[in-house]
Amino acid sequence: GQQVQQSPSSLVLQEGENAELQCNFSSTATQLQWFYQSPGGSLVSLLSNPSGTKHTGRLTSTTVTKERRSSLHISSSQTTDSGTYLCAIDHNSGGSNAKLTFGKGTKLSVKS
Amino acid sequence: DPKIIQKPKYLVAVTGSEKILICEQYLGHNAMYWYRQSAKKPLEFMFSYSYQKLMDNQTASSRFQPQSSKKNHLDLQITALKPDDSATYFCAKGGDTQYFGPGTRLLVL
Numbered sequence: 587g588q589q590v591q592q593s594p595s596s597l598v599l600q601e602g603e604n605a606e607l608q609c610n611f612s613s614t615a616t617q618l619q620w621f622y623q624s625p626g627g628s629l630v631s632l633l634s635n636p637s638g639t640k641h642t643g644r645l646t647s648t649t650v651t652k653e654r655r656s657s658l659h660i661s662s663s664q665t666t667d668s669g670t671y672l673c674a675i676d677h678n679s680g681g682s683n684a685k686l687t688f689g690k691g692t693k694l695s696v697k698s
Numbered sequence: 699d700p701k702i703i704q705k706p707k708y709l710v711a712v713t714g715s716e717k718i719l720i721c722e723q724y725l726g727h728n729a730m731y732w733y734r735q736s737a738k739k740p741l742e743f744m745f746s747y748s749y750q751k752l753m754d755n756q757t758a759s760s761r762f763q764p765q766s767s768k769k770n771h772l773d774l775q776i777t778a779l780k781p782d783d784s785a786t787y788f789c790a791k792g793g794d795t796q797y798f799g800p801g802t803r804l805l806v807l
Binding site for chain 2 (some may be wrong): 617619621627628629630631634672674684685686687688689690691
């Protein structure tokens, strides 16, 4: 079945440093989403980026569809960025037939 | 103002019992989903519904039954609960971009 590999599995930064998170997937994705999961467990959608580069705030995602990889860049990290970052892909036709497959995540810890 | 409501937030059940997890969404999309996250596995897809009809089912056990009484509701009935069912169950809405509810954390003793 579809596989999603994320690296690194964990990352520790000093506040202000940048982070680069990687996501590799085993087959073509019609959709790719990055999520943030708080230490309390809630899930927040950060970016949908099936191809190309997208920015929102301090986040930049670059997806190279042909190479089946995506990255999430977090600039000027803050302690509040601590949590787990999840990459999820859908290889179906999307819409109501979407079915996300998740990676195991990158656990980010930002220290002050 | 929460757009996806899940109830209850926490649930403790005994082995063999039956529980219903509630999900309501007010984001206007007709596609709804259930996902599950346990300590042993990453988030995994369970069901997808569109216009109150089952689109996809990746759950092997018939003990898990989604129920859609209204178009913005998708509850999850779990029967004959087992300790391995302990997990956080997330309801989600949307198609290409999915948004997740806060989850129901289920503990089966």
